[in-house]
Amino acid sequence: MQRVLTANQMREAEKAAQEQHGMPSGLLMENAGRALAEAARSVSGPSGRFTVLCGPGNNGGDGLVAARFLLEGGCRVVVSLVGDTGKLTAEAKRNLQALEGFGESPRAFEALPEAGPGDVVVDALFGTGLKRAPEGVFADAIGTVARWRRAGAKVVAADVPSGLQSDTAEPFSPCVEADVTVAFGFVKPAHELEPGASLCGDVRRVDIGLGGESTRAVSGAELFRVEEKDAREAIPKRRADSHKGTYGHVLVVAGSPGKTGAAAMVALAALRSGAGLVTVATRAEALPWVMAHSPEIMGVALPGEGPLGKGDLEALKAALEGKDALVMGPGIPRGPETGALIGDLLASVEVPAVLDADALNAVAEDLKVLREAKGPVVLTPHPGEMARLWGRTTKDVQAHRVGVALNLATSLNCTVVLKGSRTLIAEAGGRVFINPTGNAGMATGGTGDVLSGVCGSLLAQGIPLPKAAWTAVYAHGLAGDLMAEQRGLMGLIATDLLVGLGHVWTRWQR
Ligand SMILES: NC(=O)C1=CN([C@@H]2O[C@H](COP(=O)(O)OP(=O)(O)OC[C@H]3O[C@@H](n4cnc5c(N)ncnc54)[C@H](O)[C@@H]3O)[C@@H](O)[C@H]2O)[C@@H](O)CC1
Ligand SMILES: [K+]
The missing domain is CATH 3.40.1190.20 (Ribokinase)
Structure with a gap:
């Protein structure tokens, strides 16, 4: 059985991994971002470019880590921080600095090149922390992702396609439609229940260091996926x-x-x-x-x-x-x-x-x-x-x-x-x-x-x-x-x- 965790339960599992097993939160993000980069590379064309869109929370932090690994792997990468960069979480900020250390600075969203066949768009705008329908620049970014996908680019979502509500699997409007979704640590209801499941494309769950034991610490409903x-x-x-x-x-x-x-x-x-x-x-x-x-x-x-x-x-x-x-x-x-x-x-x-x-x-x-x-x-x-x-x-x-x-x-x-x-x-x-x-x-x-x-x-x-x-x-x-x-x-x-x-x-x- 695979355990299916809500956003709250994910937070509890993360806390347990940190407090009981001594996992540094930066390492969880590092593992998540690395797996995200690997998934992005697996669907790119031979000379494709990677466009990484990062939001203000830890999901954006995962995107910044992925961008760094892609750069390190010799890929062509453009990164954009969407929204108010002043709101970046501490962990995301650290990864922004690390990315800049690799010689890449985020560009304004409007200045991004078009994406098409062979290219990959990494959607790291929102994950389990999405609170309401995306508006303004976030809605524009999601609309652009959809346009690029129609033009032939592949979309790889970090954890949850942005705009999709993790616990209910109900999408807000607008919502990213992904080709691949990399689920960090545990799958969430958004990956397993409709209509969310259809918006996730191919769901790939990856271990990021939370450990199975961390689920002992979670409270509330016990959801499982039958294998x-x-x-x-x-x-x-x-x-x-x-x-x-x-x-x-x-x-x-x-x-x-x-x-x-x-x-x-x-x-x-x-x-x-x-x-x-x-x-x-x-x-x-x-x-x-x-x-x-x-x-x-x-x-x-x-x-x-x-x-x-x-x-x-x-x-x-x-x-x-x-x-x-x-x-x-x-x-x-x-x-x-x-x-x-x-x-x-x-x-x-x-x-x-x-x-x-x-x-x-x-x-x-x-x-x-x-x-x-x-x-x-x-x-x-x-x-x-x-x-x-x-x-x-x-x-x-x-x-x-x-x-x-x-x-x-x-x-x-x-x-x-x-x-x-x-x-x-x-x-x-x-x-x-x-x-x-x-x-x-x-x-x-x-x-x-x-x-x-x-x-x-x-x-x-x-x-x-x-x-x-x-x-x-x-x-x-x-x-x-x-x-x-x-x-x-x-x-x-x-x-x-x-x-x-x-x-x-x-x-x-x-
Ligand atoms: N729980 C865990 O164990 C781990 C979580 N990680 C990542 O962290 C994510 C969760 O991070 P966060 O809790 O920071 O949440 P998110 O990064 O999903 O988003 C939260 C941020 O977006 C803002 N926001 C939410 N809805 C908005 C809207 N409609 N318009 C504008 N702003 C909005 C919030 O105010 C907050 O700043 C996960 O999905 C995953 O990608 C990973 O870094 C690794 C470990
Ligand atoms: K996302």
């Missing part, structure tokens, strides 16, 4: 002497006429993710259609007809006997009693449960029904479903994804998977995991059903929450990434993910 290694290590080994009972039995409550494919996709995803057995419980009229998708799927008909309600409780409890996980929601017939039924069911069984789609819409009517749940519960809303659960608009959800996911998880004492680009997995009262896999090709019907099936399958195999959730989300996204290479973003459909999962498990075989 492939984490997900790979989480999946269970298949032992030679095992049998189908070893890998759990998933009960899928899903499907209705016109939506039998949803149930089939959940069931197949669970089977393709290692579950020993999968049974679908659905209304009698839908069951043959679900089972016809694949002979491995077993079925139980729920007596009665129409929306799921309290009358279905006993049949569902019976169906859950001997099962190791429950997935409920995709394509279910929903009515006024469905939320209460889900509440009663979860209050009477201990199996881990995944609630998705219309099960979420049903419980959104009265979230209290989830409070009595005996076993661990994971909710997998997309932003629209989350808006219903939270009682706000989808736009509000998207603007506060981390906080919303964490609050819901904490208030309901469950795991919340908030889907979308960079899906978040929030644990009650604790950590939030950011998933880096997946792509826009997965914005197509049925991919959510596949995810709930993978998650239910891993739960049935005994992986606890929230690990089962972040592993499922990572694998599902990677399956989409691998299949997008064959189908294209436009051609990818949900059942392709069932094939893609096979590629993921092969790649992760231990």
Whole structure:
């Protein structure tokens, strides 16, 4: 896992590195600037020029160090200090003197030469200390960076593209769009969450001497980025002497006429993710259609007809006997009693449960029904479903994804998977995991059903929450990434993910 730090937490880590480990702050800046120079050189043309734009804070100081290393490396470099040079931090001032010692003095911004193909612009205007929208000379400088980039220059941002808010990943207007962003010490939410992530280009995290131990000193929310290694290590080994009972039995409550494919996709995803057995419980009229998708799927008909309600409780409890996980929601017939039924069911069984789609819409009517749940519960809303659960608009959800996911998880004492680009997995009262896999090709019907099936399958195999959730989300996204290479973003459909999962498990075989 990679730790993701807010601006405040970065300051705490820096302080700890200085006070507890004796790292001089000048050395941190030196390391940051050197790495920045290396990144800039890696994208320059053979005779390209480097234009380094420095702001008044320590981000500008990093730029001054980078300029010095570039000069020392024999590169053509022009430097400009944008804004009031009287406000330079002490560390930046020292580096300005050192730069001048190397024979280069900053030029007025207006006097800078144009940049184009082969050239590199180093954006060291603002980093984690950005406080408000850039105006005046700063806005002009950011506008010029955009013009140079359109002309073919590469833009390398120091720590965070200037104008992008480090903690929220929301850009001010204007904001630098970078080709490469060099993240100092730790990645920040701006690098990992949208829309910031798309403005950063290729994010390269570099060690600057803060040390992993420095995170012990940070307070507040614990954000992590899931790495492939984490997900790979989480999946269970298949032992030679095992049998189908070893890998759990998933009960899928899903499907209705016109939506039998949803149930089939959940069931197949669970089977393709290692579950020993999968049974679908659905209304009698839908069951043959679900089972016809694949002979491995077993079925139980729920007596009665129409929306799921309290009358279905006993049949569902019976169906859950001997099962190791429950997935409920995709394509279910929903009515006024469905939320209460889900509440009663979860209050009477201990199996881990995944609630998705219309099960979420049903419980959104009265979230209290989830409070009595005996076993661990994971909710997998997309932003629209989350808006219903939270009682706000989808736009509000998207603007506060981390906080919303964490609050819901904490208030309901469950795991919340908030889907979308960079899906978040929030644990009650604790950590939030950011998933880096997946792509826009997965914005197509049925991919959510596949995810709930993978998650239910891993739960049935005994992986606890929230690990089962972040592993499922990572694998599902990677399956989409691998299949997008064959189908294209436009051609990818949900059942392709069932094939893609096979590629993921092969790649992760231990
Ligand atoms: N935390 C760490 O461990 C390290 C941080 N370093 C660098 O330090 C940066 C943070 O430095 P600072 O806290 O000095 O912050 P910044 O350099 O990001 O910017 C702060 C300065 O910009 C001004 N400012 C903020 N928003 C403005 C706006 N919209 N218009 C005009 N002026 C504005 C502030 O008044 C202040 O002078 C990091 O992003 C990183 O680049 C590195 O030097 C190495 C170590
Ligand atoms: K920057």
